Amino acid sequence: xxxxxxxxxxxxxxxxxxxxxxxxxxxxxxxxxxxxxxxxxxxxxxxxxxxxxxxxxxxxxxxxxxxxxxxxxxxxxxxxxxxxxxxxxxxxxxxxxxxxxxxxxxxxxxxxxxxxxxxxxxxxxxxxxxxxxxxxxxxxxxxxxxxxxxxxxxxxxxxxxxxxxxxxxxxxxxxxxxxxxxxxxxxxxxxxxxxxxxxxxxxxxxxxxxxxxxxxxxxxxxxxxxxxxxxxxxxxxxxxxxxxxxxxxxxxxxxxxxxxxxxxxxxxxxxxxxxxxxxxxxxxxxxxxxxxxxxxxxxxxxxxxxxxxxxxxxxxxxx
Amino acid sequence: xxxxxxxxxxxxxxxxxxxxxxxxxxxxxxxxxxxxxxxxxxxxxxxxxxxxxxxxxxxxxxxxxxxxxxxxxxxxxxxxxxxxxxxxxxxxxxxxxxxxxxxxxxxxxxxxxxxxxxxxxxxxxxxxxxxxxxxxxxxxxxxxxxxxxxxxxxxxxxxxxxxxxxxxxxxxxxxxxxxxxxxxxxxxxxxxxxxxxxxxxxxxxxxxxxxxxxxxxxxxxxxxxxxxxxxxxxxxxxxxxxxxxxxxxxxxxxxxxxxxxxxxxxxxxxxxxxxxxxxxxxxxxxxxxxxxxxxxxxxxxxxxxxxxxxxxxxxxxxxxxxxxxxxxxxxxxxxxxxxxxxxxxxxxxxxxxxxxxxxxxxxxxxxxxxxxxxxxxxxxxxxxxxxxxxxxxxxxxxxxxxxx
Numbered sequence: 001x002x003x004x005x006x007x008x009x010x011x012x013x014x015x016x017x018x019x020x021x022x023x024x025x026x027x028x029x030x031x032x033x034x035x036x037x038x039x040x041x042x043x044x045x046x047x048x049x050x051x052x053x054x055x056x057x058x059x060x061x062x063x064x065x066x067x068x069x070x071x072x073x074x075x076x077x078x079x080x081x082x083x084x085x086x087x088x089x090x091x092x093x094x095x096x097x098x099x100x101x102x103x104x105x106x107x108x109x110x111x112x113x114x115x116x117x118x119x120x121x122x123x124x125x126x127x128x129x130x131x132x133x134x135x136x137x138x139x140x141x142x143x144x145x146x147x148x149x150x151x152x153x154x155x156x157x158x159x160x161x162x163x164x165x166x167x168x169x170x171x172x173x174x175x176x177x178x179x180x181x182x183x184x185x186x187x188x189x190x191x192x193x194x195x196x197x198x199x200x201x202x203x204x205x206x207x208x209x210x211x212x213x214x215x216x217x218x219x220x221x222x223x224x225x226x227x228x229x230x231x232x233x234x235x236x237x238x239x240x241x242x243x244x245x246x247x248x249x250x251x252x253x254x255x256x257x258x259x260x261x262x263x264x265x266x267x268x269x270x271x272x273x274x275x276x277x278x279x280x281x282x283x284x285x286x287x288x289x290x291x292x293x294x295x296x297x298x299x300x301x302x303x304x305x306x307x308x309x310x311x312x313x314x315x316x317x318x319x
Numbered sequence: 320x321x322x323x324x325x326x327x328x329x330x331x332x333x334x335x336x337x338x339x340x341x342x343x344x345x346x347x348x349x350x351x352x353x354x355x356x357x358x359x360x361x362x363x364x365x366x367x368x369x370x371x372x373x374x375x376x377x378x379x380x381x382x383x384x385x386x387x388x389x390x391x392x393x394x395x396x397x398x399x400x401x402x403x404x405x406x407x408x409x410x411x412x413x414x415x416x417x418x419x420x421x422x423x424x425x426x427x428x429x430x431x432x433x434x435x436x437x438x439x440x441x442x443x444x445x446x447x448x449x450x451x452x453x454x455x456x457x458x459x460x461x462x463x464x465x466x467x468x469x470x471x472x473x474x475x476x477x478x479x480x481x482x483x484x485x486x487x488x489x490x491x492x493x494x495x496x497x498x499x500x501x502x503x504x505x506x507x508x509x510x511x512x513x514x515x516x517x518x519x520x521x522x523x524x525x526x527x528x529x530x531x532x533x534x535x536x537x538x539x540x541x542x543x544x545x546x547x548x549x550x551x552x553x554x555x556x557x558x559x560x561x562x563x564x565x566x567x568x569x570x571x572x573x574x575x576x577x578x579x580x581x582x583x584x585x586x587x588x589x590x591x592x593x594x595x596x597x598x599x600x601x602x603x604x605x606x607x608x609x610x611x612x613x614x615x616x617x618x619x620x621x622x623x624x625x626x627x628x629x630x631x632x633x634x635x636x637x638x639x640x641x642x643x644x645x646x647x648x649x650x651x652x653x654x655x656x657x658x659x660x661x662x663x664x665x666x667x668x669x670x671x672x673x674x675x676x677x678x679x680x681x682x683x684x685x686x687x688x689x690x691x692x693x694x695x696x697x698x699x700x701x702x703x704x705x706x707x708x709x710x711x712x713x714x715x716x717x718x719x720x721x722x723x
Contacts, residue, residue: 036467083667087667087670087671091670091671092671093670093671094670096406096467097618097622097666097669097670098667098670098671100408100618100666101663101664101666101667101670102663102667104615104619104659104662104663104666105659105660105663105664105667107659108656108657108659108660108663109656109660111654111656112352112356112654112656112657112660115654115656116356116357116654232608233471233475236468236471236472239468240468240472243465243468281483281486283479283480283482283483283486284479284483286479286608287475287476287479287480290472290473290475290476290479291472291476293468293472294454294458294464294469294472294473294476297458297462297464297468297469297472298458298462298464299462301458301462301463301464301465302462302463304463
C-alpha cells in the first residue's frame with residue numbers, strides 16, 4: 001500500500017506541471033498561435049523563481065516563499081512570451097522558427113546568468129526544499145484518500161487543479177473564452193464582428209507563457225534540489241499532451257496523468273517491486289515516456305481537432 | 320550602375336541581406352550582454368568572438384572547418400526538409416544515431432581494409448540516420464502526426480538509445496568516452512594536414528580537420544543539383560509548396576514526404592559519421608543526457624543559409640567560427656554560452672526576415688526619390704533632368720489619382 005501511495009504521489013509530481021503547461025498550450029493554440037517555445041518559457045520561469053528562492057531562503061521559508069516564487073515564475077513566463085507574441089502576431093513571422101529561437105535562448109541565458117552572477121561560477125542553482133506539506137490537517141487523516149492526495153504534497157498540486165477548473169470556466173463560460181476560440185478557428189469572422197484578433201492572440205500567448213513559467217517552477221520543486229537550466233524536454237511533452245488531449249482541458253487532464261504515470265515508471269522503477277527485479281537498464285526506462293507519446297500520437301492524430309487557423313499569421317488584408 | 324542596382328534589388332540579394340542583418344543584430348545583442356555582465360572587458364571579449372578561428376595560428380582555422388563539417392550536414396538536413404515543406408527538428412536524434420553507427424563500425428568491423436572501412440562506416444551512419452527519420456516520415460504521411468512533435472520525441476529516444484548502446488558496446492570507461500575508432504576507419508586528411516597546424520617548438524600541433532570537409536562540400540553540391548536540376552527534386556519541392564496541387568498533378572505526395580524525411584535523416588546521420596571518424600585526437604561520443612548541439616545548430620545554419628545548399632556551407636562555417644571564438648572567451652572569464660544567446664537572437668530575427676526583405680528595397684527606392692527631388696532643386700544646372708523628374712512626378716500624381 002505504501003508503494004501505491006508513493007507511485008501515486010510521484011505521478012502527481014510529474015503530471016501537475018504537464019497539466020499546467022499543456023493548459024497553457026491550449027490557450028495559445030485556441031487563439032491561433034503555435035507555441036513550441038513552451039519548453040524555453042518553462043526554463044525561464046523556473047530560472048528566475050528558483051534564483052529568487054536561492055537568494056531569499058536565508059530570510060524566508062515555507063509556503064510564503066513559494067507563493068512569491070510562483071508569482072515571479074508566472075510573471076517571467078508572461079513577459080518572455082511577449083517576444084513570441086510580437087514575432088507571431090505583429091510581424092507575422094514563422095511561429096515555429098521564432099519558438100525554436102526562444103527555446104535555444106532560454107537555457108543559454110539561464111546558464112550564462114547563473115555562471116556570471118553566482119559566486120562559485122557554477123550553472124546549478126541550489127535551493128532548500130522547505131515547501132513539502134507532510135500532511136494536510138484533518139484532510140490528511142482520511143483513510144486512502146488522505147494518503148493519496150493530502151500527504152507528502154505541495155500547494156502547487158492543488159494550484160494545478162484550480163488552474164484546470166479556471167481554464168474550463170474561462171474557455172467555455174466567458175465572453176473572453178468564446179472570442180479567444182473564435183480567433184483560433186476563423187479570425188476573419190471574429191474580426192468582422194469587432195473582435196480585436198491581435199489582442200486576443202496576445203492574450204492567448206501570454207497566458208501560455210505565464211502557465212509555462214509556473215509549470216517550470218512546479219516541475220523543479222518536488223523533483224530536484226537544484227535547477228540546472230533544463231526541464232528535461234517537459235515543454236515538448238506538454239505539447240504532446242495537449243494534442244493527445246485534443247485541445248480540451250478535461251481530456252488534457254487525463255492525458256497529463258497518463259504521461260505522468262509513464263514518467264514515474266521511468267524514474268521510480270527501482271522501488272516498484274516487479275520492475276526492480278528485472279535487469280532492464282535505466283536508459284531504456286527513460287525512453288518510455290517518449291515512445292509512449294509517439295504511439296499515442298500515432299493513434300490520436302488521424303482525427304485531429306486542432307483549431308483551424310492555428311499557426312497561420314492573421315493578416316487583415318488576406319482573404 | 321543600373322545593373323548593380325538591379326542586382327541589389329533582386330530577390331536573392333535581399334534574402335542574403337536579411338541574413339546579414341540578422342547576424343549583425345545578433346552580434347550587437349551579444350555585445351550588449353557582454354557589456355552588462357562585465358563592461359571592462361566587454362570590448363576585448365567581443366573582439367575575441369569576432370576573431371573566432373583566428374585567435375591562434377592556423378590550427379584554429381582548421382578546428383573551425385572540423386566543427387563546420389557536421390554543421391554543414393545537419394544544416395543541409397534541416398534545409399532540405401524545409402525546401403520540401405517539412406520542419407526537421409530531429410536532426411539531433413538522427414545525428415547521434417548516425418554517430419553511434421559510425422563509431423560502432425569504426426571500432427568493431429576491423430576486418431575491413433583501409434579505404435573501405437571508413438566508407439562503410441559513413442554509409443552505416445547515413446543509413447541509420449535515415450532509418451531514424453523514416454519513423455516520423457511514415458507517421459506524418461500515413462497517420463497525420465505533425466513532424467515537429469514526432470521528431471522531437473525521436474530526439475530524446477535516440478539520445479537515450481545511443482547512450483545505452485555506447486555503454487553496451489564501444490565504451491571506454493576509463494576516459495568515460497567512446498573508444499578510439501580503428502586507424503583504418505579514420506577519414507584521410509585530404510591534404511589539409513599541410514596547412515592547419517600550430518608550431519609547437521619543433522613539432523607540429525595538428526588540427527583535427529580532415530577530408531570530411533571535402534565530403535561535406537561535395538554532398539552540398541549534390542543536394543543542390545538534386546533540388547534544382549532534377550525532376551525528383553522538383554516534385555519534392557512541389558509537395559512542399561502545395562501538396563494538394565502536386566497530388567492533382569499526379570505526384571505521390573505520401574511517398575515524397577517519407578523520402579524527404581529519410582534523405583534529411585541520412586544527411587544528419589552522415590554528419591555524425593564525419594565528426595567522429597577522426598582518430599585519437601578528434602571528438603569522441605560522450606554519455607550524457609544532453610541532446611546533440613550539432614543537431615540543433617543545424618536549424619540556424621539552414622535559416623542563415625536560406626536553405627540553399629551552397630549558402631549552408633558558408634553559414635555553417637560562420638556558426639563554427641563564432642563558436643570557436645566563444646571557446647576562447649573563457650580566457651576572460653566570460654561564459655561561452657553567450658554564443659548560444661547570439662545564435663538564438665540570429666534565429667529570432669531571421670524568423671521575421673520578411674520585414675528586412677521589405678525594408679531594403681523601400682530604402683533604396685526612397686533614396687532614388689530623394690535624389691529626384693534634389694534634382695528639381697538644381698533646375699538651373701540641369702534642366703533636362705528636372706524636366707524628366709517633373710514628368711515622373713506628374714505620372715505619379717496621375718497614378719495616385721487613378722487609384723482613387
